[in-house]
Amino acid sequence: MRAKPDMRKYSLVLILVGMMIVCTILSNNFLTVTNLTNILKQVSIVTICAFAQGMIIVCGEIDLSIGYLAGMSGSFACVMFIATGSLPLAFCFGLFLGALVGALNGLFVAYFKLPSFIVTLAMQTVCFGSICLYTGGQNIYQIGAFKNFGQANLFGVIPITIVFMVLMLIITHIVLRYTKFGRYLYAIGGNKEAANAAGIQVCKIKWAAFIVSGLFAAVAGMVMMGRLNAGIPSEGAGYETDAITATVIGGTSFSGGAGTAFGTFLGSLIIGVLNNIMNLLGVDSYMQMIIKGFIIIFAVLADVLTKNRKTTVRIMASASDEKKK
Amino acid sequence: MKTKKVLAMLMAVTMVIGLTAGCRSSDNSTTGTQSSAESSSDGNTFKVAFLPTDMSATFASWLAAELTTVFETYDDMELTVIDSKNELETQLSSLETCVSQGYDYIILLPLEPAAEDDIVAGYIADGTPMMMINLDDFGVDEAASVIANPYDLGTVVAEYAKTLLPDDANVVVLLGPSGNTDSIERRRAYEEVLFADSGMTVLDEQLGDWEKSKGMELMENWLQVYGDSIDAVISMNDAMAIGAYEAAKEAGVGDDMLFFGVDGLADAAVSIAAGEMTATALQDAQVMAEEGARICHEVLTGENTEGFEKVQIPVTLITEENVQEFVTRYTENGMLSK
Numbered sequence: 001m002r003a004k005p006d007m008r009k010y011s012l013v014l015i016l017v018g019m020m021i022v023c024t025i026l027s028n029n030f031l032t033v034t035n036l037t038n039i040l041k042q043v044s045i046v047t048i049c050a051f052a053q054g055m056i057i058v059c060g061e062i063d064l065s066i067g068y069l070a071g072m073s074g075s076f077a078c079v080m081f082i083a084t085g086s087l088p089l090a091f092c093f094g095l096f097l098g099a100l101v102g103a104l105n106g107l108f109v110a111y112f113k114l115p116s117f118i119v120t121l122a123m124q125t126v127c128f129g130s131i132c133l134y135t136g137g138q139n140i141y142q143i144g145a146f147k148n149f150g151q152a153n154l155f156g157v158i159p160i161t162i163v164f165m166v167l168m169l170i171i172t173h174i175v176l177r178y179t180k181f182g183r184y185l186y187a188i189g190g191n192k193e194a195a196n197a198a199g200i201q202v203c204k205i206k207w208a209a210f211i212v213s214g215l216f217a218a219v220a221g222m223v224m225m226g227r228l229n230a231g232i233p234s235e236g237a238g239y240e241t242d243a244i245t246a247t248v249i250g251g252t253s254f255s256g257g258a259g260t261a262f263g264t265f266l267g268s269l270i271i272g273v274l275n276n277i278m279n280l281l282g283v284d285s286y287m288q289m290i291i292k293g294f295i296i297i298f299a300v301l302a303d304v305l306t307k308n309r310k311t312t313v314r315i316m317a318s319a320s321d322e323k324k325k
Numbered sequence: 326m327k328t329k330k331v332l333a334m335l336m337a338v339t340m341v342i343g344l345t346a347g348c349r350s351s352d353n354s355t356t357g358t359q360s361s362a363e364s365s366s367d368g369n370t371f372k373v374a375f376l377p378t379d380m381s382a383t384f385a386s387w388l389a390a391e392l393t394t395v396f397e398t399y400d401d402m403e404l405t406v407i408d409s410k411n412e413l414e415t416q417l418s419s420l421e422t423c424v425s426q427g428y429d430y431i432i433l434l435p436l437e438p439a440a441e442d443d444i445v446a447g448y449i450a451d452g453t454p455m456m457m458i459n460l461d462d463f464g465v466d467e468a469a470s471v472i473a474n475p476y477d478l479g480t481v482v483a484e485y486a487k488t489l490l491p492d493d494a495n496v497v498v499l500l501g502p503s504g505n506t507d508s509i510e511r512r513r514a515y516e517e518v519l520f521a522d523s524g525m526t527v528l529d530e531q532l533g534d535w536e537k538s539k540g541m542e543l544m545e546n547w548l549q550v551y552g553d554s555i556d557a558v559i560s561m562n563d564a565m566a567i568g569a570y571e572a573a574k575e576a577g578v579g580d581d582m583l584f585f586g587v588d589g590l591a592d593a594a595v596s597i598a599a600g601e602m603t604a605t606a607l608q609d610a611q612v613m614a615e616e617g618a619r620i621c622h623e624v625l626t627g628e629n630t631e632g633f634e635k636v637q638i639p640v641t642l643i644t645e646e647n648v649q650e651f652v653t654r655y656t657e658n659g660m661l662s663k
Contacts, residue, residue: 027550029549029550032549034549034576035546035549038545038546038549041545042542042545082662128381132380132381132386136386136390136659137380137381137382137383137385137386137387138383138386138387138591138659138660139383139591139592140662141591141592141595141661141662142595142661142662151571151575224538227538227541227571228537228538228541228568228571229571230537230567230592232537232564233381234381234382235536235537235538275542276546279529279531279542279543279546279547280546280549280550282528282529282550285500285503285531285532286503
């Protein structure tokens with residue numbers, strides 16, 4: 001049902017290692033523990049969003065509400081913490097909101113068969129509107145211990161944002177690879193009719209996928225607000241597209257049915273390293289935008305070329321899948 | 326069949342929710358266009374529209390709240406707020422709607438003053454008096470204007486920074502979005518007041534897009550390259566400056582550097598009070614709203630025969646000396662909880 005494109009994973013590792021070698025030559029500030037930690041910290045939130053996006057793309061849909069949902073649930077969690085002073089309660093409240101919005105997305109997409117692009121696009125403004133309505137457009141400051149979600153260190157050394165990212169990486173990996181739910185996601189993304197014929201409850205699985213995506217987005221949002229030490233709803237904007245970029249660089253097929261958690265992680269790291277080295281070198285802001293755009297295209301190109309050479313069979317297989325649709 | 330029924334039910338429910346939500350938001354009269362659409366200028370009440378840039382932006386929503394409060398003290402004027410959602414296109418069509426709906430006065434918080442000048446001039450010529458508030462490039466002679474000069478905002482902080490920084494200081498600079506008038510003017514003030522006649526080195530300057538997370542990320546990277554040779558972070562707004570402080574604090578050098586911002590809103594007040602940020606400058610929305618309402622009223626009642634007035638409100642430097650006053654004030658007006 002799903003040929004694992006292992007070569008693809010290695011080609012990404014090669015691209016990343018290659019980039020890191022070049023970066024080390026370009027700047028002697030690059031290969032230091034602090035800098036590498038910085039990169040991991042900087043990519044952690046977008047990576048968690050990308051895991052969510054990856055799961056949704058694997059099953060052939062898209063979730064554009066992730067960024068604003070993160071902003072909303074993170075900020076509401078701050079509100080909850082200020083009101084109650086309880087971190088677990090705030091965290092659960094954030095998760096609840098994430099699941100709620102995810103469930104709404106999933107309901108319309110899976111059961112009413114609306115295009116996910118439109119539903120989740122519309123949900124962006126619903127999310128943003130509801131938090132702004134509550135706060136009156138103001139940000140939430142003085143969030144006290146809530147900042148621990150983004151600024152604390154595990155065992156005094158490992159930044160909590162990285163811990164969250166790794167945790168979500170492991171969860172995503174297990175879900176996609178070792179659970180029925182994960183395998184069904186690939187099956188639905190690969191060929192919905194065939195999956196349906198094979199007895200998979202497509203609607204239910206898709207609904208669940210959106211709920212999971214909402215939960216992930218909520219986690220990302222709470223980590224984000226912790227790191228920012230404030231509840232700033234607008235900061236979530238744009239994360240959904242960054243997440244798509246990371247996912248696609250990571251080898252997730254836009255037509256669904258293929259993609260891995262590690263691929264997404266590597267895709268995210270590639271962007272993170274790129275942003276980092278350009279700032280270390282003091283590259284002009286406008287130049288950065290151009291370089292970043294082209295490097296992303298080249299990274300995907302290099303990846304596709306490697307994949308073409310090694311796994312011709314799989315490509316033909318997926319092409320015939322397309323035809324069946 | 327069944328799905329259709331469910332769908333119809335769902336749509337009905339959403340509509341009802343939408344309706345009630347709409348009513349609620351016009352109750353606190355910060356958003357919504359419906360509140361005063363029908364009563365026209367034939368009665369005793371003048372209809373005034375306020376078109377802010379983006380009601381989810383801190384300053385714009387604060388200004389809208391202050392304007393709403395001030396307008397409540399006038400019996401003969403009624404204010405409607407129509408959000409432009411940070412899109413020029415939306416603002417222009419709202420403007421069109423307001424004119425065709427017969428509003429007596431329009432207060433515009435423009436997104437791109439230079440791009441809107443011609444249209445504003447046209448409407449004024451057709452008989453709807455208008456005001457540019459907070460941002461104005463003075464492209465329309467007949468438009469009223471109430472602004473805090475962005476250049477002045479940069480100047481007061483730059484002058485204060487000059488007293489604190491050594492002549493050979495190393496600084497990093499955080500800019501707003503590319504092409505943003507506020508950012509460009511504030512940066513120009515720094516150039517002329519602080520950098521031009523001193524030996525200061527700008528180690529690097531980058532676009533932080535007004536975002537706290539960008540300020541934080543850029544600072545993390547700068548600390549890698551320049552370490553504690555950075556003496557100060559010069560930011561064109563507060564959010565980025567505070568983001569940079571968070572990064573520096575985590576690297577353990579937060580107290581060795583100075584952080585300068587502009588905006589002077591609640592986040593900066595809290596930060597300065599906590600000894601984190603060094604200074605910021607405030608464009609006071611309350612003063613702006615009071616002046617705006619006064620001019621609007623004078624024009625509508627005919628007290629002002631010219632049909633417009635241009636004022637610049639003073640900018641206020643906020644440092645640790647006077648920050649407590651602002652913390653109190655922001656707590657009282659609800660911008661700070663607790």
